[in-house]
Amino acid sequence: MAVSKLALAATSGKNCKVLLGLRLLAFSATLSAAIVMGLNKETKTFVVGQVGNTPIKATFTAKFDHTPAFVFFVVANAMVSFHNLLMIGLQIFGGEIEFTGFRLLSVAILDMLNVTLISAAANAAAFMAEVGKNGNKHARWEKICDRFATYCDHGAGALIAAFAGVILMLIISAVSISRLVQPNKYCSTTASPSVVP
Amino acid sequence: KLKSTLIERSMVKLTKRIGGLVLRLAAFGAALAAVVVMVTSHERASFFAVSLEAKYTDMASFKYFVIANAVVTVYSFLVLFLPKESLLWKFVVVLDLVMTMLLTSSLSAALAVAQVGKKGNANAGWLPICGQVPKFCDQITGALIAGFVALVLYVFLLLYSLHSVVDPFLLQKS
Numbered sequence: 001m002a003v004s005k006l007a008l009a010a011t012s013g014k015n016c017k018v019l020l021g022l023r024l025l026a027f028s029a030t031l032s033a034a035i036v037m038g039l040n041k042e043t044k045t046f047v048v049g050q051v052g053n054t055p056i057k058a059t060f061t062a063k064f065d066h067t068p069a070f071v072f073f074v075v076a077n078a079m080v081s082f083h084n085l086l087m088i089g090l091q092i093f094g095g096e097i098e099f100t101g102f103r104l105l106s107v108a109i110l111d112m113l114n115v116t117l118i119s120a121a122a123n124a125a126a127f128m129a130e131v132g133k134n135g136n137k138h139a140r141w142e143k144i145c146d147r148f149a150t151y152c153d154h155g156a157g158a159l160i161a162a163f164a165g166v167i168l169m170l171i172i173s174a175v176s177i178s179r180l181v182q183p184n185k186y187c188s189t190t191a192s193p194s195v196v197p
Numbered sequence: 198k199l200k201s202t203l204i205e206r207s208m209v210k211l212t213k214r215i216g217g218l219v220l221r222l223a224a225f226g227a228a229l230a231a232v233v234v235m236v237t238s239h240e241r242a243s244f245f246a247v248s249l250e251a252k253y254t255d256m257a258s259f260k261y262f263v264i265a266n267a268v269v270t271v272y273s274f275l276v277l278f279l280p281k282e283s284l285l286w287k288f289v290v291v292l293d294l295v296m297t298m299l300l301t302s303s304l305s306a307a308l309a310v311a312q313v314g315k316k317g318n319a320n321a322g323w324l325p326i327c328g329q330v331p332k333f334c335d336q337i338t339g340a341l342i343a344g345f346v347a348l349v350l351y352v353f354l355l356l357y358s359l360h361s362v363v364d365p366f367l368l369q370k371s
Binding site: 061062063066067068069072108109112115116117119120121122123124125126127128130131132136138139140141142144170173174177180 | 256257308363
């Protein structure tokens, strides 16, 4: 059956390297999303009026923590990248740890929870960015991207990285769940190839 | 004695299956409630001889919320009738994960926009709208709460389907 073949493949050495590569990619994607959005700041001076002949200037800043959705975005991406770092460390340095039933189950459950967390964060930030880019006629909210173009560009880059992280975390979670089907086979790069059935 | 343990085991299995069905029915009800409450929310307000109508289609994330919860409703309804011995249960685990992802993403997007509608955003110059259309805001809040209940139920459903597909004795050290 397809599921048992997938389970066999999941415990072989080659697929363990694939899982490690996927986790590294997801870690770097979510970390870069968190860093780019966290350092997102733009300051601009605008002319707001005129007194006689001299224009009055006012300075405005656009920062990520003006919007709660972006704060949640940064925090959630940091948490997911930390989770991936933990799993990578476990896979590389935890060669002697035996993955009995509950440990494998907890890895799968943590992966599932992190998938939902990262998808929530990416989506909230995406819809807030859409309101900032297009404004909203009905609520009379003006768009801000025409004035703070660099801020919007950096935010868009962070969003793309986060959505790549969502897809990667979904694949990782599917692989973790498929590894549950055959317990007591552990996935370690220091294990001997005799483990493969 | 063997016959009593067999009866016990089948009773446990039946209880688990009924529990799963009840959870699925409750999640279906919650998602349906979220869709219905948000779709029927509209309010007309007028100030300074300008009349504005607030509908759920004004915001893109509310539209996404309605679509996502509608998909979850239809999916839950279909899974309610899946027979016990079907081979599709392994597929149900992955689909449950996808549905949970849909629910969290739609709920958090709708919450982000609704929070701006309620409190405004002073730095961007966006004024809150809940003062002018309070009934609309209340219905949106109700729909979001129903969506949150559906999400919590779906997390439990995900764990339940995982438990029913994978070997139930996984938790024992073997």
